Amino acid sequence: MIIDAWMQHGTVRFLQHEMLDSLWRWTGQKPPEEEVPVPVTVGAMDAGGVDVGLISAWYGPEGALVSNDEVASFVAQAPDRLAGVASVDLRKPMEAVRELRRCVNELGFKALRVVPWLWELPPTDRRFYPLFAECVELGVPFCTQVGHTGPLRPSETGRPIPYVDQVALDFPELVIVGGHVGYPWTEEMVAVCRKHPNVYIDTSAYTVRRYPPELVRYMAQDRHHKVMFGTNFPMITPERALKGLDELGLDEAAREAFLSGNARTVFRI
Template sequence: MTRPKVIDAWIQPWTKEVVEGLPDRALHVFKQYGQASRLQDGISLEVMMEEMDAAQVDISLISGGPMVPMHLVLEAMERWPDRLRAVVWTDPTQTSIVRALADLEALVRNYPVCGFKMEAFALWRDPTDRVFYPLYAKCAELGIALQTQVGGTGPLYPSRTGQPLLIDEIALDFPELKIVCGHVGSPWVDEMIHVAWKHPNVFIDTSARLPKYFEPAFTKFLTSFGQDKCIYASDWPVLDFQRPLGQVDSLGLSPEVREKFLVSNAITAFGLDDLRA
């Protein structure tokens, strides 16, 4: 496969089925982003891919989660296998931990899975909750990344679950596990930078954040001592594909740092070795 020029590390299906299954407290975030009218009727998978093409995004990591049914992720994977990689979710609180582990192993065996999505806030739990630890161990065993939300929650759920110091604990317990922390971590950006600097396998992705609003400390991290730790992502459809990508130029990145941010760091964190060519 030709080496991509842009990898978007966080998107999700947004069909009518997703919208109809969301609780009102989850829809709140789209009002805050001014996207409610665009998103309230859902967006087909076909339109998702058309928008991805229009923005010249080569590869996207498409994820399920507590509020996004996995069958939609798998359908998209089957239809566009050369453009999408899966970040999957299995719920130990709805079945059993043993069943969730078996389901995760089956997904990795049967699909090109590169990560496990954790949005602990949606379950009213911290990411350090004991029910998740066997899944983290399985991710490390299978060689897939943990991708999780950090920072304050846009949906009306407790924000404490997104504190970066919780990631510090997970990274200490699972030093082999690659952890990608989405949304940069505001209002705890300095904590997130410290945790990513401290742990070799902790990364930060910029999903749901426009470059023009990056905190100065994060921009400094991205352009200097954290240039190997920062990963581009949109969180489509919270942000569309084009808007955040179009603002990357405003960061004044060197060609080397720009390539790391848009491509190489995602390849490293998610084990996308076939895309290195």
């Protein structure tokens, strides 16, 4: 079984946003002109052998780029293959908490994702803390981005130390998933992951052959590593992301934890 921990089934307004221009340039693609049918995303999962994909809503200061209800409608078209990840508007903390509660209790979403660079606020900002408490109460993980920012926004908010480290100290019960491996601070991210039992890493936005050496060492040397597979689809397809997997030198237990075991535990799949 393979679970993709970070995907998007994006709307045109999200995929054509100017902040993503750098990603389209790097991948040599162009954003779609029309809404993408859900079977296109499922087809890409099939081509890469992915069984379940977690697709995320996106909320920023300008509002919903991919709304929670849109994500729910996508999941409803392929409920055995897709699972929803909520996002919220940080400007209205109580409404954000209520929306998270609705997404988990009524829509069946598996997690909350807030991308700090989109708000230009680190995850230690006071506006995040009511959401962390609610995640603990609901039993869902907080997913975020670590490392430099590929889109056209500042990168400082993606530092694992001090930000993720401090959140994990303040909320030891909170399960945290840092997406995008943390580069160029991957060693920091691995250190935070080793330090805190509820902190995980996902490999979204990176192909296997671009994983930093320190991440590969952690995965290969520790069969109880807390790294899970992700793509950041549609920027990278699962098939392309997994090419060269055998070259990592993972034993059977480490490979299973990476491809599905950690995600099954974290997202209760």
